[in-house]
Amino acid sequence: MSTEKHGRQVGRGAKVRTAVLAATLAELADHGYAALTIDNIARRAGVHKTTIYRRWKDRESLVVDVLGEQIAVDIPMPDTGSVDTDLRDIARAFVAWVTSPAGQTIFAAIFSDAARIPGIVDARRQLFEEGPRRASSAISRAVQRGELPPDTDAEELIKTLIAPLYFRLAITTEPLDQAAADHAARVALAAARAGALSSTNTNPQ
Amino acid sequence: MSTEKHGRQVGRGAKVRTAVLAATLAELADHGYAALTIDNIARRAGVHKTTIYRRWKDRESLVVDVLGEQIAVDIPMPDTGSVDTDLRDIARAFVAWVTSPAGQTIFAAIFSDAARIPGIVDARRQLFEEGPRRASSAISRAVQRGELPPDTDAEELIKTLIAPLYFRLAITTEPLDQAAADHAARVALAAARAGALSSTNTNPQ
Incomplete structure (x- = not known):
């Protein structure tokens, strides 16, 4: 996703990514795609909304990434x-x-x-x-x-x-x-x- | 659908049914299910909305009937x-x-x-x-x-x-x-x- 050279940052980036994708999957499981919002994903993943928007354009890209995983x-x-x-x-x-x-x-x-x-x-x-x-x-x-x-x-x-x-x-x-x-x-x-x-x-x- | 004994009425009922189901299929084809409304179906079939509501509860029942056909x-x-x-x-x-x-x-x-x-x-x-x-x-x-x-x-x-x-x-x-x-x-x-x-x-x- 990113090309950060700093090991800790890369590690943190990967953790955020994992947490956000897991939260997306869990939100999908609980409420379905129609009700999927970045707000709920952020809350569930324990990250700020802007953290998500820095990496993903919208909920569609998130779902595509979850499928990719x-x-x-x-x-x-x-x-x-x-x-x-x-x-x-x-x-x-x-x-x-x-x-x-x-x-x-x-x-x-x-x-x-x-x-x-x-x-x-x-x-x-x-x-x-x-x-x-x-x-x-x-x-x-x-x-x-x-x-x-x-x-x-x-x-x-x-x-x-x-x-x-x-x-x-x-x-x-x-x-x-x-x-x-x-x-x-x-x-x-x-x-x-x-x-x-x-x-x-x-x-x- | 109905048990009307009068031949002409039965014939007209069947015609309405055919026209409404054909209009439903055409609306589905043109605009998809999400955009399907009784208003549009009625306009397309050339019947009044109430004529549809007399026979079908909602658009779901219409779609089920189209599938049934x-x-x-x-x-x-x-x-x-x-x-x-x-x-x-x-x-x-x-x-x-x-x-x-x-x-x-x-x-x-x-x-x-x-x-x-x-x-x-x-x-x-x-x-x-x-x-x-x-x-x-x-x-x-x-x-x-x-x-x-x-x-x-x-x-x-x-x-x-x-x-x-x-x-x-x-x-x-x-x-x-x-x-x-x-x-x-x-x-x-x-x-x-x-x-x-x-x-x-x-x-x-």
Whole structure:
């Protein structure tokens, strides 16, 4: 954020940033995006309003940064030696995240009016692109081990894994639990093994 | 809506209803849910405000009814004699609907602030449950023809077909076109043929 050379200042800056973003997330969780104000965030973070305005233009930039933090969270990616358990663990981790208090807050925020802010739309897309990109290493390893066809489209496979879970979350309100995660993993794997997720299929041109 | 016995009155009532719902959809398309007012709907429909208030409590009930109309639209379900082409046609019909002006308006509305209205949440869920329910007859026929395992979970298969298309629509903003529809059909079918969509898998208890 800043290029202060003084160690203590950098440390204090980082602390303020962490406190303000945590307060933003908490305010979102308690009152939703529509009621989000810099006043309330400042009070909750225990900083002065001007401290916030020095770093963020408005509440939109704050929400975009909160989303950015979530994107940056380095979820440990499984490497169990088998694509079945790797995919199952990825699906379970997704379910655990979206059903956690932080995940629920983030989801409520990105599908509220905040979703009209271009920065939020970008952050949301990034959130759902970054995950598959990171998780795709599990697929590359599976291909190397001969568990999946060599031309498997790794990112498409992860999206195939996530899509039905997201569908439950956003639409059908069926239970989003470990059984749903395991089911999604079985479906995505069966499709991949049958060659339906080969890159020639997913990119027909 | 009403139990008037007089034919002409029933006809006029139906006409008013159609005009008001069409005006609601058009207002949603032009200005979004946040700006939706009974005044504007009345002006657009060419009826008096009180005519609307006689039938609908508020704009929320109007939006719920507009959604209900969409749910009631009797999309012809394919019966091509092959599950491959049936599923492909169902996926293409879904894509055509959600990318049509009416579909886009509906989607914008149900994922705006309107989504907080319980009636909208119900209508949205119904919209995504009614489709799979209707489409599932294509799967039953495929099972009878021996194209799919006998214990295939028909509704789950249709949800597996729709989920990645919906994911593109709501999240990744990748193209939502015929190629995407055909790809989704191949993936869902491959999973079903491999037995990953058998009802014992989808309902593990």
